[in-house]
Structure formats: structure tokens, C-alpha cells
Amino acid sequence: MATEAGRQVDADWWRGAVIYQVYPRSFQDTTGDGIGDIKGITARLPHIASLGVDAIWLSPFFTSPMADMGYDVSDYCNVDPMFGTLADFDEMMEEAHRHGLKVIIDQVISHTSDRHPWFIESRSSRTNPKADWYVWADPKPDGTVPNNWLSIFGGPGWEWDGVRRQYYMHNFLISQPDLNFHNPEVQDALLDTVRFWLDRGVDGFRLDTVNYYFHDKQLRNNPPMVYDAATAGLESDTNPYSMQNHLYDKSQPENIEFLKRLRALLDSYGGRATGGEGGDGPRSLTTPAIYTSGNDKLHMCYTFDLLGPAFSAAYIRRVMSTVHDIVTNGWVCWAFSNHDVVRHVTRFAKSAEERDRVAKLSITLLTVLRGSICLYQGEELGLAEAELAFEDLRDPYGIRFWPAFKGRDGCRTPMPWESGEPHAGFTAGSKTWLPVPQDHAARAVDTQEERDESVLHHYRRALAFRKGHPPLIDGDMTFLDTHGQDLLAFVREKGGEKLLFVFNLTREPQEFRLPERVADCLPVSMPDFPSVLEKGVVKLDALDVFCARV
Incomplete structure (x- = not known):
């Protein structure tokens, strides 16, 4: 049985985690239809795990008309046939866990798709059991939209429905009606x-x-x-x-x-x-x-x-x-x-x-x-x-x-x-x-x-x-004064380990004299970025980083 401390660590796995986003439609196709699927994700899990990430985030794979590439859901509890089946999902998740990856x-x-059964019922009348499940509003006396709200995807954030003789709200596509969370x-x-x-x-x-x-x-x-x-x-x-x-x-x-x-x-x-x-x-x-x-x-x-x-x-x-x-x-x-x-x-x-x-x-x-x-x-x-x-x-x-x-x-x-x-x-x-x-x-x-x-x-x-340095997971972060230089300098610290970083994001070499409080440091070469320190002065190439243990 896990200890209480062990359970607490597991409960906080997300803090400082590295999460790899998978866009299922574009990750790997196993059926030959030119669209990625869940079996394709399963097949490529070794690649994801090899990066050293902690979790995968899957963009929507639910049943959907795909007007907005799956962000218009018509069934929250199923997999769209384009991507596979619930059994495929279960197999993928089991394999991800075997690789040490959270899902x-x-x-x-x-919002939902306008083809979700909830919306189909809601728009059928003003008196049905789901009549108030979406954001409906009467028109102004001249027939125009209820207010000035806009859709991110262009035009008003309202669409007229002739059956209810009301407008419904949509922050995105007309086919993505907003749910009424006040209900x-x-x-x-x-x-x-x-x-x-x-x-x-x-x-x-x-x-x-x-x-x-x-x-x-x-x-x-x-x-x-x-x-x-x-x-x-x-x-x-x-x-x-x-x-x-x-x-x-x-x-x-x-x-x-x-x-x-x-x-x-x-x-x-x-x-x-x-x-x-x-x-x-x-x-x-x-x-x-x-x-x-x-x-x-x-x-x-x-x-x-x-x-x-x-x-x-x-x-x-x-x-x-x-x-x-x-x-x-x-x-x-x-x-x-x-x-x-x-x-x-x-x-x-x-x-x-x-x-x-x-x-x-x-x-x-x-x-x-x-x-x-x-x-x-x-x-x-x-x-x-x-x-x-x-x-x-x-x-x-x-x-x-x-x-x-x-x-x-x-x-x-x-x-x-x-x-x-x-x-x-x-x-x-x-x-x-x-x-x-x-x-x-x-x-x-x-x-x-x-x-x-x-x-x-x-x-x-x-x-x-x-992963090899606990301060980088959830340690404190303290910025250093660069005295007007176009540099980013800070210290990450936790549990007695303190790491100094100086980033040069410009296209010109720069030098940075370390403040006295961090001058007594030991350079640590980061992957592909060797750190150079000469007599208390950090030497940085263009697009470079310096790291040291303080």
C-alpha cells in the first residue's frame, strides 16, 4: 500500500508536468483514409514516451459533425468513427499508462454541436424539457439581435431560429450553440x-x-x-x-x-x-x-x-x-x-x-x-x-x-x-x-x-x-537586475539547490557581469549550450543561455 506521502506526490503529478499535445486528426493514420486515428496514437506512443514527457493531451475525438474539427461535439460519451471506437481508446489509454504517461x-x-440531441430538443419549442438548456433570447422590437455580442469566428454572436422565433447564442460557429450554465x-x-x-x-x-x-x-x-x-x-x-x-x-x-x-x-x-x-x-x-x-x-x-x-x-x-x-x-x-x-x-x-x-x-x-x-x-x-x-x-x-x-x-x-x-x-x-x-x-x-x-x-x-533538477519542476523563481541590458536573468531554487540562468534572446553576442550574491557559482553546461564564465563575466553568443549552480 502506498504511503500518505506517496499518494500526495501522485496527486500532484500535474505540478511542473510536461504535457505533449496530440492533434489526433494529424498524428498517425492506420486506416488509409488520410485522417489520423486512435490506433495511430497507440502505435506512436513509444515516440512520445521517448521524449521524457509526463502526460499526453488529446484534442477532441468525440462524435462530431466536424464543422470545427471536433470542437463541435454531438456525443460527449463516444468516439467518432473517424477516429475509431471506445475499445480503441481504452487500449490506447492502457498502453499510455504502461509507458508511464498520464492521459x-x-x-x-x-457549447455543443447543433446536432447534439440536447439542442435538437431545445430548439423544437419553448416548452420542451430542454427548452432552457441553451442561451435563447427574444429579438429586439425591430427584429435585430438581442445585444452587441460577437462571434470569434465572425459576425454576431446570435443566430435566428424560426421555430422558436428566438435567437440562440454562439461564441464560435453558428453550428456551435452555447449551453446555458445558469440551468x-x-x-x-x-x-x-x-x-x-x-x-x-x-x-x-x-x-x-x-x-x-x-x-x-x-x-x-x-x-x-x-x-x-x-x-x-x-x-x-x-x-x-x-x-x-x-x-x-x-x-x-x-x-x-x-x-x-x-x-x-x-x-x-x-x-x-x-x-x-x-x-x-x-x-x-x-x-x-x-x-x-x-x-x-x-x-x-x-x-x-x-x-x-x-x-x-x-x-x-x-x-x-x-x-x-x-x-x-x-x-x-x-x-x-x-x-x-x-x-x-x-x-x-x-x-x-x-x-x-x-x-x-x-x-x-x-x-x-x-x-x-x-x-x-x-x-x-x-x-x-x-x-x-x-x-x-x-x-x-x-x-x-x-x-x-x-x-x-x-x-x-x-x-x-x-x-x-x-x-x-x-x-x-x-x-x-x-x-x-x-x-x-x-x-x-x-x-x-x-x-x-x-x-x-x-x-x-x-x-x-x-527532470534532473527539482528546482525546475516547482521551485521558486527570482529575477536578477540586468541594469538595462537586453537579457533575461533569474534563479530557480528548491531544497538547497539553486540554479542561475541568463538568456540572450537577441541576435548579438552579449556579456553580463554577475552580481556579487551569485558570483560564486559553478557553470553548468546545458544541452547544446555550453556555459562560458570568465572572471565573473558571462559570455553569451547570439540566441544563447548560461547556466550555473549557485
Whole structure:
């Protein structure tokens, strides 16, 4: 029997964990239809485990019309035939556990597909048992929409239904109606779907759009966004959604009590975890702080703060310092890439020649930040964003805003496994749901396995370095003054071990004289970044990092 301390450690496995995101549609196809499946994930688990990660996060695989690539669910308790069966899922999870990997699934409960039985019943009349399960509202006297709320995917956040003669709310596609969380029956039904997967043994949930669950009952209009220092970088010339300050269509105070109900359910199973997607514009860190505080809501929150174009010492320090000040007793999960944003090698690298260097430095930085981290499939190969023609697009978001915004398909193309095989080994079929770029095939797993200096091998070394030093898992983080130099310097500390890091994210060599309190240190060479210290002065090449034991 495990000791109490052992059970506590296991319960906190998520704290400081490294989580590998799998986009099932693009990971590995075993049926030849050009679309990835669950059996393909099972077949490739050895690759994931070889990286040294702690868990996998699966993007949605539930039954769905796939209008939004599975984020429009029509059955929360089944696997879409495109991906396989529940038996396939159970086999995959058992194999993942055998490899020492936890399994986190994407729970999309702020909205459903318009083909979900709940919505079909809800829209049939104003008096049926599920009439109040979605957000319905009467039109204004002139027939226009109830308020000014917008859809992220373009246009009003309301759609007219001729049967009920009312509008229903949708934050995303018209075919993704929002559930009415003010109705306790809706909460109960959704918690039952969570219980279904807990009973199957999943280890946790990534909660999609976790701050979108509740809406303002009074349907008050959102005010315009006022751009200032706090909202710098949120401007968009592409999507008018960013022109509003979303005070009333999301992030409502009622969400707190539901998250407590959800946490209580997970706690009753033990050793399970939740991570919420908490992007909230100017409140991008305030919301995660609230949602992860008190040890009775979310275990951790996934922020968008490192998913933009900024890759500078000043920006990273500002974000991490803000986290230290705001998220005082909560926990944050960081990522540079995911299925919704341009791959970070494309965002950060200024030329194709420096992509490998940027890829290696990025993961090195990510692994030494305070928090848990998420990796997105393919980033361990240094994949850049794919350039796709309009006719190849499948993402409704990109199709809607083309050509100003090219959508999310460029980061969702199939994983390249064998460079010499058709479609880089992703499928034995004649076509793929999205094309495999030639430059991705050249970076396939088998090619990088053969080169010790590859990005793939660096990822393994960087993650091993993180695991080998407890301060990097959940230790304290203290910044050092760089006296105006464009450098990022901080100390991670826990249990008597103290590590100093100095990052140069610029394209010019720099020198940094160590402060007296850390001058008595022993350089530690990080994977692929030898540390150089001469008479108390750190010597840094362009895109470089120094590490020392203090």
C-alpha cells in the first residue's frame, strides 16, 4: 500500500508536468483514409514516451459533425468513427499508462454541436424539457439581435431560429450553440459526461474555453476596448471581436461555483487534474489566478501569454513577474505552440537558417520557467508553419477571414514520421486531409533520429535536464537586475539547490557581469549550450543561455 506521502506526490503529478499535445486528426493514420486515428496514437506512443514527457493531451475525438474539427461535439460519451471506437481508446489509454504517461482529454463543454440531441430538443419549442438548456433570447422590437455580442469566428454572436422565433447564442460557429450554465440541469448533465471518462480511467481534462461557460443574465452590451499599456498587443485589424472588452459574454462570477463542483468531482476520484484554457484578453493572467486559487477550483490554467509574436527578455520577464504577483497560490501552464496559433519557430525565427537554434533555445527556456508546460506535436522536430493554398484550407476560421488571416491549418498538418515514405509515413493511403509540406518531410522523425545534433535529440536532453533538477519542476523563481541590458536573468531554487540562468534572446553576442550574491557559482553546461564564465563575466553568443549552480 502506498504511503500518505506517496499518494500526495501522485496527486500532484500535474505540478511542473510536461504535457505533449496530440492533434489526433494529424498524428498517425492506420486506416488509409488520410485522417489520423486512435490506433495511430497507440502505435506512436513509444515516440512520445521517448521524449521524457509526463502526460499526453488529446484534442477532441468525440462524435462530431466536424464543422470545427471536433470542437463541435454531438456525443460527449463516444468516439467518432473517424477516429475509431471506445475499445480503441481504452487500449490506447492502457498502453499510455504502461509507458508511464498520464492521459488528459479535451473537454469542450461551453457549447455543443447543433446536432447534439440536447439542442435538437431545445430548439423544437419553448416548452420542451430542454427548452432552457441553451442561451435563447427574444429579438429586439425591430427584429435585430438581442445585444452587441460577437462571434470569434465572425459576425454576431446570435443566430435566428424560426421555430422558436428566438435567437440562440454562439461564441464560435453558428453550428456551435452555447449551453446555458445558469440551468443546474445543464451542469449536472455535463458533470455526468466528465464522470463517464473518469470511470474509464482518464487522468485529467483540458477544459476548452473554460471562462466561456456563463453569460451575463441581463445580456448587457460589451463596451468597446480601450487600448492602453494593459491592452497593448490585443489590437487586431482582422477580427472585430478584439474591438470589444468582453465583460459580459464570458468570465462571469458564477463560473467559480461550477468550477468548485467540477473540482470536487475530480477530487473524489483522486490523482486527477484539470487544466483550463484561460485566455481572457486584458485579464489573461487575472482569470487564471482566480480560477486556480484556493485549491478548490482548477489545478492549473493554460494562458495565451507566450503564444504571440513576442520573444524578448523584457516581455518574458514582464509576463513571469506578473504571474508571480497575481497568481500567488495558483498554478500556470505555459506553451509556445498549440493547434490554434502559428508555430513558434515561424513566429520567433527571423530566417530559415536560425530555425534550429531558435527551436532549441525556445524549449530550453520553456523547461526552466516556473509552471507546467505543454508541447505541441511536431515542435520537437522544429517544424515551421505550413504555407497552404486557399483551396487546401479546412479551418472555418481561416476560410472566413482569408486572406488577412490564414487560419489554423498551417499548424495542423500531418506529423512527418518517415522522410522517404509517401506523405512522410503519416498514411498509407493516397491522400491526406491536409497536405504534408516538403520541408516538413525533410525534418521527419527518422531523419532526426540519425543526427545527434537534431532538434529532436535536443528536446530529449532538455526535458531530461528539467527532470534532473527539482528546482525546475516547482521551485521558486527570482529575477536578477540586468541594469538595462537586453537579457533575461533569474534563479530557480528548491531544497538547497539553486540554479542561475541568463538568456540572450537577441541576435548579438552579449556579456553580463554577475552580481556579487551569485558570483560564486559553478557553470553548468546545458544541452547544446555550453556555459562560458570568465572572471565573473558571462559570455553569451547570439540566441544563447548560461547556466550555473549557485
